[in-house]
Amino acid sequence: METGRHRSQSLGSAGLAFHALLCSSLLLNAVFFAHHLLRSSPTATPERLGDGLSWALQAAREAEAVAAADCSGHGNVFLDGVTGEDGRPGCECNRCFSGPDCSVRTPNCTADADSGNPLFLEPYWRRHAAASAVVFSGWHRLSYITTGGRFHSVELDRHIRLLHRAVGNAVVDDKYLVFGAGSMQLINALVYALSPDGNADSPPASVVATVPYYPAYKSQTDMFDGREYRWDGTTATWSNNGSRNSTKGFIEFVTSPNNPDTALRKPVLAGSSAIVDHAYYWPHLTHIPAPADEDVMLFTASKLSGHAGSRFGWALIRDEKVAKRALSYVEQSIMGASRDTQLRMLKILKVILANLHGKEDIFAFGYDVMRSRWRRLNAVVSRSTRISLQKIPPQYCTYFNRIKEPSPAYAWVKCEWEEDVDCYETLLAAGIISRSGTLSEAEARYTRMSLLKAQDDFDVLLERITEFVDAEEHGRAPGGSSSM
Numbered sequence: 001m002e003t004g005r006h007r008s009q010s011l012g013s014a015g016l017a018f019h020a021l022l023c024s025s026l027l028l029n030a031v032f033f034a035h036h037l038l039r040s041s042p043t044a045t046p047e048r049l050g051d052g053l054s055w056a057l058q059a060a061r062e063a064e065a066v067a068a069a070d071c072s073g074h075g076n077v078f079l080d081g082v083t084g085e086d087g088r089p090g091c092e093c094n095r096c097f098s099g100p101d102c103s104v105r106t107p108n109c110t111a112d113a114d115s116g117n118p119l120f121l122e123p124y125w126r127r128h129a130a131a132s133a134v135v136f137s138g139w140h141r142l143s144y145i146t147t148g149g150r151f152h153s154v155e156l157d158r159h160i161r162l163l164h165r166a167v168g169n170a171v172v173d174d175k176y177l178v179f180g181a182g183s184m185q186l187i188n189a190l191v192y193a194l195s196p197d198g199n200a201d202s203p204p205a206s207v208v209a210t211v212p213y214y215p216a217y218k219s220q221t222d223m224f225d226g227r228e229y230r231w232d233g234t235t236a237t238w239s240n241n242g243s244r245n246s247t248k249g250f251i252e253f254v255t256s257p258n259n260p261d262t263a264l265r266k267p268v269l270a271g272s273s274a275i276v277d278h279a280y281y282w283p284h285l286t287h288i289p290a291p292a293d294e295d296v297m298l299f300t301a302s303k304l305s306g307h308a309g310s311r312f313g314w315a316l317i318r319d320e321k322v323a324k325r326a327l328s329y330v331e332q333s334i335m336g337a338s339r340d341t342q343l344r345m346l347k348i349l350k351v352i353l354a355n356l357h358g359k360e361d362i363f364a365f366g367y368d369v370m371r372s373r374w375r376r377l378n379a380v381v382s383r384s385t386r387i388s389l390q391k392i393p394p395q396y397c398t399y400f401n402r403i404k405e406p407s408p409a410y411a412w413v414k415c416e417w418e419e420d421v422d423c424y425e426t427l428l429a430a431g432i433i434s435r436s437g438t439l440s441e442a443e444a445r446y447t448r449m450s451l452l453k454a455q456d457d458f459d460v461l462l463e464r465i466t467e468f469v470d471a472e473e474h475g476r477a478p479g480g481s482s483s484m
Contacts, residue, residue, distance in 0.1 A: 056135050067129065074456055075102035094456040110431045111461040113449040116259070116409065120373075120452050121306030124365045131354075134347045141339035151336025152179045159349040160314060164291075166356055167363070168398050169281050171293040175316040176323035179337040180330050183279060183300035183313030188220045189333075190296055190315060193325035194251050194273045195228035206232035209253040210268055212260055212412075212440035214277070217253040234441060235268040247272045255279070257286045260440055260448035261390050262408040264289075279303045280409055284366025287397035287404045295319065303409070303452075305348050305362065310341045363399065370407035373451045373458055377411060380462065384469045387423070388414050411449040412437075423447040430468040432461065 053060070062079065069077035071091040081089030093102035096109035125132055147154045157177050164170040180186035196202035207221045211234050221231040229251065232238075238247055250272040256265040257280040264286070267274040276294040280286055280303050297316040302308035317323040330336060355361050374392075381389050392406035413434065415423035424436035424447045437446030451458065 055137070059135050060133075063133070063135075070101055072097075072101050072103040094454050096456065096460050108431070109460055110433060111464045112433045112457060113411075113451075113453070113461050114433050114435050116303075116450050116452050117454075118302055118306040118308055118452045119454040119457070120369050121362070121366060122454065124362055125306070128351055128360065131351045132348060134344050136340070136343060140343070144335055146339060146342075151331060152177075153339075153342040153346060156342050156346045156349070159346060159353065163349055163353060164316075166353060167283065167288070168291050169283075169288050170278065170297060170299075170316060171291045172316060175297075175318055176320060178315045178317060178323055178326045178330060179342070180313045180315070181334055181337055182302065182308075182311040183277065183298050184216065184220075185330065185333070186298055186313050186315050186326070187216060187275075188224050189326045189329040190275045190298065191221060191224075191229050191251055192226065192329050193317075193322045194275070194296070195226065196249075197228070202228075203249065205229040205273075206238075206247075206250045207253070208232050208235050208238065208250055208269070208272075209255075210235045210265070212258070212437060212442040212446070213253060214255055214259045215439045239268050251275065253277065256281060256292075257408070260410050260435070260437070260442075261412040262286070262392065262410055263390070282366075283363040283397055283399040283404075284370060285407060285409050287395040288399045289396070290398065296322065301345055301348070305345075305352065307345070307348060310344055312337055312341050312345050367400075367404070367407050370409070370451065371405050374406050374408060374411075376462060377451070377465065380466050380469055381411075384472055386415065386417050386420065386472050387426075387468075388416055409450070409452050411451060413447050413449055415445050415447075421445065427468070430471075431464045432468070 066077045066079050066081075066089065069091065071077060071093065074097040075091040075093035077089050077091055079089065081092055084090050091100065091102050093099070095112055096106045098104045098106060145151060156179075160177060161172045164172045178186070178189070180189060191205075191207055195205040204227060207217070207229050208231075209217050213234075218231050221229065232250070235252060238250065247269040248271040250269055252267050252269050252272040252274045254265050254267050254274050255277040257263065258265050259277075259280065262280070267276075273296070274294060275296050275298060276292065277298045278292055279298065279300045281288070281292060281299075282304055285303065295318045298313065299316070300313040301310060302313075315323075315326060317326060352362050356363075378389060381387060390408075390412040392408060394403050394405050396402070397404040413423060413427070415421075415426050420426045422436075422444045424434055424438075424444070427434050427447060427449075432449070434447040434449045436444065437448065438444050440448075449461065
């Protein structure tokens with residue numbers, strides 16, 4: 001009996017131990033499971049695909065696949081291009097080329113020299129694909145505002161100032177910076193900022209420009225039709241009326257270098273408020289004699305770096321009140337320039353700054369391209385008595401620290417023969433689309449040809465101009481021209 005009792009007690013103790021062990025195991029598993037759930041309860045970390053990257057690697061692969069597509073050197077594939085049956089975007093061909101890979105040249109193609117599209121810098125950015133690439137998350141800058149509750153990037157502001165100081169083309173230390181959706185938006189923003197308050201006691205400001213001028217100055221002033229300002233013609237109407245105070249309520253647009261004739265300019269009217277558009281005041285497009293230091297200056301990324309599609313421009317403004325009014329205009333109309341655009345431009349400026357005065361200087365690259373185009377065009381046109389180009393002498397440039405040959409953005413063409421009363425039509429008959437001087441209130445004998453576009457565009461333009469001059473030398477009239 002004693003032995004049975006001891007056996008029963010032993011079995012009972014073993015059962016209790018087993019139950020305790022089982023409960024402990026279940027409890028431990030529950031703890032581990034709960035710990036795992038708590039660690040993974042936020043959004044799971046993306047699976048890493050290699051090279052220490054996750055979601056960024058997939059985006060990079062997509063971008064590289066598109067950039068590597070073969071368009072025969074006469075076109076591009078873009079991430080947002082029209083997709084084909086295979087679901088992938090196809091080649092977008094340069095003018096005068098076609099086919100799936102842009103390899104087919106269109107015979108007798110008309111040269112399009114109208115637009116100031118700055119594609120001459122595309123090869124530079126292809127060479128700097130890695131340094132200039134931007135990849136950002138889907139949640140980048142979702143807010144309306146950025147650092148410090150602002151609508152503009154503090155770092156981009158700083159880098160713009162660094163660039164102007166390094167290039168020596170503008171004084172920035174005593175200026176406010178206002179960003180816009182390209183300099184186009186800032187044209188009217190600055191007119192508004194310089195105009196008097198719209199009330200019965202304040203007559204509207206008179207907005208003027210000197211012929212030939214950029215047509216958007218007039219078209220925007222007319223389109224917005226503000227009660228604070230009105231388009232009042234050209235400076236020639238007002239410059240000789242004798243009174244210095246008579247132009248005090250004027251806003252004068254000055255483009256320097258000028259578009260379309262590329263000359264450096266200064267305000268004409270004494271006492272006027274000048275908006276000086278320095279879109280082309282960079283070393284690859286003109287010589288820089290000294291830093292610009294006007295009260296209101298306008299710049300754009302399109303002619304600096306070629307990024308016209310990003311739509312980014314800025315104004316440098318000395319007076320705080322004028323700057324605040326311009327900023328208010330931008331904030332009321334678009335709540336500031338796109339944050340995505342500002343990030344891209346910050347990256348672009350960092351690349352430009354890192355390469356100044358080096359082998360990969362964007363200004364040296366751009367200057368070489370534009371100087372070569374001007375030389376080649378001049379060599380052809382110099383054989384003609386029928387058309388001529390503006391005269392631009394070599395001049396000293398403080399950025400390059402030497403005498404610089406001309407490298408203008410545009411050719412300002414004059415038709416010299418008496419019968420060629422409309423130069424635009426004369427060139428159109430020869431297979432060249434230009435921009436008539438009448439759009440800038442110049443004589444019809446003048447027309448503008450853009451030299452800024454892709455190399456394919458310039459090559460076709462040079463072909464048509466050469467044919468035009470050759471026809472003149474051999475006594476034949478190209479196209480439907482009237483004379484030979």
